[in-house]
Amino acid sequence: MPELPASVRLALWMTHSWNGGPSTIEALTRSFPDLDHVAGDLTRLDTWRDLGERALFVALPRPGDVSRMPPGSVAAAAEATDAGECVFVAGIGGVLVPRLSEFGPENDTGTRVDWSAHEADPVPRHRLEMLDLRQVHRTLLAAMASHADHFERVGGAPWGPGTRSEVEVGTEARSWGVPPATPARPLHTMALAASVSRIADRTAGLRGLGSGGLDAATATSRGMLLRSLAADADDALTDATNIAVMTLAGWRPA
DSSP: OOSSOHHHHHHHHHHHHHTTOSOHHHHHHHHOTTOSEEEESTHHHHHHHHTTOOOOEEEOOBTTBOTTSOSBOHHHHHHHHHHTOEEEOSSSOOEEEEEEEEESSTTSOEEEEEEEEEOBOOOOHHHHHTOOHHHHHHHHHHHHHHHHHHHHHHSOOTTSHHHHHHHHHHTOOTTSOOOTTSOHHHHHHHHHHHHHHHHHHHGGGOGGGOOTTOOHHHHHHHHHHHHHHHHHHHHHHHHHHHHHHHHHTTSSOO
């Protein structure tokens, strides 16, 4: 699976495309170099551009929290929640939701993404412009510290020697497949948040957490903490990406 969610990469590359960057086809190719097939309602991207949209935003919804998505249909929210991600335009409203799947015969499979379009309400520009990168970063660091304390109480901190190096590698931005014009400060927060989310999803199999010999209550508590940590990281990734999008679109200075 991609290092960054498909929607994050599409939001950055398509915003870059709409503001003097490569063509739509090239932006799609650059967004998904590790996928074998990209299909679906992608003509919507050119329609949005032709209607004056210059920023493509991202949301990473989860069950019980679609607050970063634009208001819209129940079907759109359900599909995006199931996928865990989507992109949207704020001015005229509209959502694209990806579905990742495998195809091909056994032992020779590829990965594809299919995008489905949904209508949605516009999002007031000021609601997006009020995002503050320093606050996003501080909130993420505070969440990591708080969860580390809780992990110590239930057994096994997620930032021990077994995982620290993986986080540090994840914050390197060189190979993340984003436009070269992506501003460095939000990209650093994006990289940290995406690494934390990825590690939270994979932690059960990491020896750094000492996963062997857990009783049922401890395992349940750890699972709840991991889901909470991943949610906090995904919120930070969403907000930092959208700050980068607004910078690429010229809504705020670099």
